[in-house]
Amino acid sequence: MKRRLLVLLPLLLGAALVGGVWRGLAGAPPVAVAAPRTDYSVADSDTCGSGVTFQWVDATGGTRWDLDAGDLDLPDYVSVTLPLSQSFTFYGEAYDHVWFNDFATVLFGDDNLYDDDAPSGIPPIPNATPLDPNGAIYAAWGNIYLHTFDDPDAAVYTLHETSQGRNWFVIEYYKYENLLGAADTFEVILDLDTGDVRVQYLAMSSALFAVAGIEDQTGSAGILYVDTGVPAENALHDGLAVWYGVGEMPAAAGVSITPEAEGVGEPGQAVTYTLTVTNTGTEADSFGLQAGGASWPTTLWDATFTNPLTETAALAPCESADVGVMVTLPPNPVIGTDVAFVQAASRLDAGIIATATISTRNSGPGVNVSPAQTGGGLPGSVITYSVAVTNTGGVADQYALSLSGFSWPTAFAPPMTQTLPLVAGAAQTVLVTVTVPANTPVGVADEAVLLVSSWQNDGAEIATTLRSVALAAPAALLSPAQTGLGTPKDVVTYTVWLTNTSTSIYDYNVSLTGAAWEVGLMPALDHTGPLTTGQSLSLTVVVSVPREAVAGTQDTA
Secondary structure, three states, rough: OOOOOOOEEEEOOOOOOOOOOEEEEOOOEEEEEOOOOEEEEEEEEEOOOOOOOOOOEEEEOOOOEOOOOOOOOOEEOOOOOOOOOOOEEEEEEEEOOEEEOOEEEEEOOOOOOOOOOOOOOOOOOOOOOOOOOOEEEEEEOOOEEEEOOOOOOOOEEEEEEEHHHEEEEEEEEEEEEEEEOOOOEEEEEEEEOOEEEEEEEEHHHHHHOEEEEOOOOOOOOOOEEEOOOOHHOOOOOEEEEEEEEEOOOOOOOOOOEEEEEEEEEEOEEEEEEEEEEEEEOOOEEEEEEEEEOOOOOOOOOOOOOOOOOOOOOOOOOOEEEEEEEEEEOOOOOOEEEEEEEEEEEEEOOOOOOEEEEEEEEEEOOOEEEEEOOOOOOOOOEEEEEEEEEEOOOOEEEOEEEEOOOOOOOEEEEEOOEOOEEEEOOEEEEEEEEEOOOOOOOOOOOEEEEEEEEEEOOOOEEEEEEEEEEEEOOOOOOEOOEEEEEEOOOEEEEEEEEEEEEOOOOOOEEOOOOOOOOEEEOOOOOOOOEEEEEOEEEEEEEEEOOOOOOOOOOOOOO
């Protein structure tokens, strides 16, 4: 049997409530209204000009509550007494405690239906059915959260947030495993000064089954924000903030700057970006602009890159302006990436700042060569190596060439000290010759190092090795001479054995010469293929005796 752990959270909370863009009507989905109302309204960060911004508060440093209560994967419930100094007014009733459970629901009052995992009424909010809880904030009701494969840190965390002048009570569901086995992180925030409710969704892997909204103590009034993905524009997603309050949403500044951008440039050249600053607040506003954090010169311009820019013009709510960003690469920068942060700050509220990250990469030099090679030759012979030099950088380049470490005569053919100029991605083949000295003992080797260095940057270089080995002269042993007899029109067959008697691997050419009669190899071949030292190969030779041959005549191949 599943145990129920009830935990009571007494709060100290404040009074005035404010309102916004949507209001909930009993038995109907959210409906847009133009005039401020005395009942609850809802606004979200997806609506431009709503004044709602996503301001995540990490509550994992606060008090941890494990709702599984040792029941393995079963949902459960928790209540804890948290002494605060205010009461919180919700739909006109003052409360000194709240409840929260595994079903992403925060409840007020003494409703005993704390184990209700999904709504049964239609619509789910508002609904006075005694089968569903009332007096609640539904963050993701119906998603159903389990504890089958919980992350060790998965839990509910509570925190009294007082930084930046806030007086917020935060209930965070952290890495909570949903019905589909993935983890969600979201939070309910009670503003103890204003009485507002803010629900924020940091990471929502799935919200297909979620019902979100608020409802009064009787189930007769409430706001249905979204019901299992309907309406689609209200579907819960990462980075969403939903605000519930009484009356009109107060004036609020807001700004966004997009996109995050990346670019590639050549040394001494400029890379330009165009960012868009949008007034997401409720009032006309202008925004101060600045760039920082960069090592390379970074300047801000108007959209045509004609005039330097330090501030946007006044923008109406939801209005945007383009801002040019110019990053100038030094003549010889170290290969790598430089990062600049471009900020837009509200002139109405200096604390409202949006930031975009600009990453600029130096398309510096790069080079690659063919892998190491090994060749062999007889004493007195010349071994030729073919090496491909490829420009793997982002700029045109030329490469210095050098050979070192060798004892045998080694040189570029033709003589050279550098490649031709190569555009990015181009390659040049370089030939290197090695002469095996006369009378070099079999098996003795020599090694040369070929170094390729960029003219653009001393750090861009690569080496490859060329190893040369003195080989023994090829030697082979054939079966002794053979004699056969045949009558006219006969085919006489001989088996000849070829054995590699040298100390190296050789591939032998095979041919038949000197015969007047028709002669051939079965099967036909012109070389043996590689034979290791001591390896033998049988060759079948066939001779056709002509029909006109006179007895006693002979032929030799």
